[in-house]
Amino acid sequence: MRANHYGSAAVVSSAGHVLCYVYLLHCNILKARGFGLDTIPFNEVQTSISMDLVKSGPNVSANITDMKTRVSELAGHGPPTYPIIGCLISFYKNRTRLIDWYTELIAESDTNTIVINRLGTRRTVVTANSENVEYMLKTNFNNFPKGKPFTEILGDFLGYGIFNVDGELWRIQRKLASQAFSTNSLREFVMSTLEEEVENRFLPSLESLAAASAVVDLQDLLRRLSFNMICKVSLGVDHCVLDPSQLVSPPNKAFDMASEICAKRGAAPLLLVWKVKKWLGVGSEKKLRDAVEEVHAYIEEIIRNRKKKMDESQENCGEDLLSRLILAGCDEEVIRDMIINFIMAGRDTTSAAMTWLFWLLSCHPVIEQELLKEIQKNDKILSDYESLEGLKLLKASLCESMSLYPPVAWDSKHAMVDDMLPDGTLVQAGDRVTYFPYGMGRMEALWGKDCIEFRPSRWFIEPSHQGGSLKKVSPYKFPVFQAGPRICLGRDMAFIQMKYVVASILRQFEIKPIGSEKPIFVPLLTAHMAGGLKVLIKKRDHSI
Template sequence: MLSGAASDKTVLDLQDVLQRFAFDNVCKIAFGHDPACLLPSLPQTEFADAFEVATQLSSERFRAPILIFWKIKRFFNVGSEKCLKIAISRVRDFAKKIVREKKQELAGKSSLESVDLLSRFLNSGHSDEDFATDIVISFILSGRDTTSAALTWFFWLIYKHPEVENEILKEIKEKSDMPVYEEVKDMVYVHASLCESMRLYPPVPTDGKLAMEDDVLPDGTVVKKGTLVTYAPYATGRMEKIWGSDWSMFKPERWLERDEAGKWRFVGRDPYTYPVFQAGPRICLGKEMAFLQMKRVVAGILRRFKVVPATEDDGFQPVFLAYLTAKMKGGFPIKVERSSRFMD
C-alpha cells in the first residue's frame, strides 16, 4: 500500500491505515480470524464502522454537559442513543459470530491446535457466550485503537523532530542484520521514542475505575463504595513536577542513559508516574506485545519510506481528540516518499 502511494503520489490517511492494520492484527492474534480491512482497496467493513461509531458515541456520554440528556435520548431511543444502540448491536452480533464459529471449530478437534487467544480461553472452561463475547470486544478495543493511536502521533512527532528520526534510522540500520525478534527487542532508542510520544499523546487519555468497596487513597482521600475514580495520563504526562521544565519537549533522551560502553540504556518510569499502560493489578496485559508490534511497524516503514504530512501549512498542528482512545481530528493525511537511506 505504501509502495503504491509513493509511486502514484497519492495521499493516504495514516490514522485509518494504522487502525486497519491493528484491527486485522488483533483479530488474527486473538481469534485466528482475518477481516481483511487492510486490502489495497481499503474496503468498508460494517463491523469496523460500527465499532468506530460505538466507541465515539460512548465516550461522548462522559462529555455531555448535562448527563440526563443522553439518558432521555436513550429512554426514547432517538438521536445519538439510537445510533449507539444500532452500532452496539452490530458489534455484538459480529463478536458472537466469532465466538460461535470458534466453538464449532474446537468441537471438531480432539486437541487444541489453534494458538489464538480465544481458542485457549474457550478451552479453559470459559464457555458462556455472553462472557466470551465481552472478551472478544475487549480484545478488539484494547488492541485496535490503542496501538494505532500511539503510532499515528509517533509518526507526526518524528516528522516534526528530524533529529529524532535520524537517531531512529541509525538504530534501525545497526540492527538490520539481526533476526526479527532480536532486532525489535534491542531497539532501545525506538522504544524510548515511543514512550516519549505516548507521554505527550497517550492512547487512553483518561481512564476511570469504580470502587467495589470503601477504600482510602495513599494521600488520605476517602473513596466510598460505588465512587468513580478517574485519572488522566494525558495530564500526568504534562506535569512539570514530574517531567521538569522541559515537559513540553519531545525528548526521547529523558528515557535513556549511557552505559559504561557509551551505548544507550533504557531507563523506565514506574507505572504510577507513567500510567499509560495502567498500574498494579490492572496493568495492561498486552503491553509487551504492543511494543513489539509498534517497533516492528516503525522499523518496517522507516527502513523504506519517509512519511510526510500532506499539508501546505508549515504551522499545521493536528487536534487531539480524547474519545475512549485518542484520535487525530480529521485523520492524518500523508504523502509517502521512498527512502534511499538504506541503499548504501
C-alpha cells in the same frame, strides 16, 4: 435535625453574626463533600463552631481567616463553582478542550490535583500526582474499583468483559487472560502473524501508494493494520481491508461507532441526557444499539463456527485467544465480551501511538535520523524478539510519544468508602477519582521544565548517551498501560508490534505530513488524531 441557616446558629454572645458566617462556611464544606442541606448534622457543626470560637478567644477575625483556608483545602482546587449547577458553566465553555482545560487547572494546583463539581454527577477528583496514582492503583486498590457509574456507561458495548467489571468476575477473567498471555506459543503466534501481515500486505500497500504519489491518511492505514492484527490474534480471522481506496470493513466501522458514542456518554455535561435518549431509543443511543448488535452478531457467529469446527475435528483450531477461551470451557457470552474487550484494547491504542510518533518525528528530523541508524545497527531482520529488544531509542521515542499523547488520556475509578489521597485530597464514598496520563505528561513536577518537548533522551539513564541503558520509570509516573493489579497484560506485545511496524516503515519509506498545522488530540475511549494524519509516502533512496 434539619439544618436551618436562619435559626439556631445566631446566639453565641456578641459574636452571633460571626457564628452565622462560620456556620455557612461549614455548610459549604459539607456540601463540597457531597452532603445535601437536609442531611447536614447541625449539632456536630454547632459544636465544632463553638470550639473554634473558644479556641480563638478575642481573635475571631484570625479564626475566620483560618477557617476560610480550611474550606479551600476541603473543597480542593478547581474551576469556579456555584450552588446547584457546580462548574457546569466552565465545563460547557471548555467542552471542546476538556483535557487542556484540566491540564491548566492541575498545573495551577500545588498538589497537581483538582476537584470538579457539576450538576447531575458525583464529585470528581482528577489527579496528575504520581503518589495519588500509586495509592489508587496499588496501595488501596480495593477502594478504587471501576464502579457502577463507569460500567454503566460502557456496559452496553463492553458487557461483562475484563475491562468493565470488578471483584470476582474481574479476577476470574484476569487469571484466564494472564495464563494465555504468559505462554511462549502466543508470543510466537503474534510474531509470525505480525511478520506475515506487515511483509506481505502492509509494506506492499505502502509501495503502491508511494509509486502513485497519493496523499493518504496514515492514521487510517495504521488502524486498519492494527484491527487486522488484533482480529487474527484474538479470533483467528481476517476481515480487514488495507487498501485505503476501499471502505472500512463493517465490523471495524461498528467498533468505531460504538466506542465513540460510549466515550461521549462519559464526557456529556449532563449524564441524564444519554439515559433519556437510550430509554426513548433515539439519536446517538439508537446508533449505539445498532452498532453493538452488529458487533455482537459478528463475534457470536465466529464463536459458533469455531466451536463447531473444534467439535468436528477434535483438534485445537489455532493459537488465537478464542480457541484458548473455548478450550477453557468459558460460556459463549463471557467469551464474546472478553474478545470485544481485547479488540478494543489492542485495536486503537497501538495505531494511535504510532500515528503521533510519525508526526513528532516529522517535526524532529534529527531524532528520525538517529532512529534510522539504530535500526541499521540491529540488522534488517526484525522478526525475532531479541532484535526488537535492541531498539532502545525506538522504545524511548514511543514512550515519549505516549507520554505526550497517551492512547488513553484518562481513566476513572469510584471510591467505595471515604478516603484521603496522599496529597491530602479528601475523597467521599462514591466520588469519581480520575488519574490523568495526558496531564501527567505535561507536569513539570514529573518531567522537568521541558516536559512538553519531544525528547526521547530523557528515558535513558545518561540522557546524552542514547546508546546506553533505559531508565526504569515508575508505571505510576507513566501509567499509559495502567499499573498495579490491573496493569495491561498486552503491554509487551504492544511494544513488539509498534517497534516492528515503525522500524519496517522507517527503513523503507519517508513519511511527509501535508500541511504545517498542529494536529488535534481527541480523547475518546482511546485517543486519536482529529481528521487523521494526511501524508505523502516516499520510497527512501537507500533502503537501510
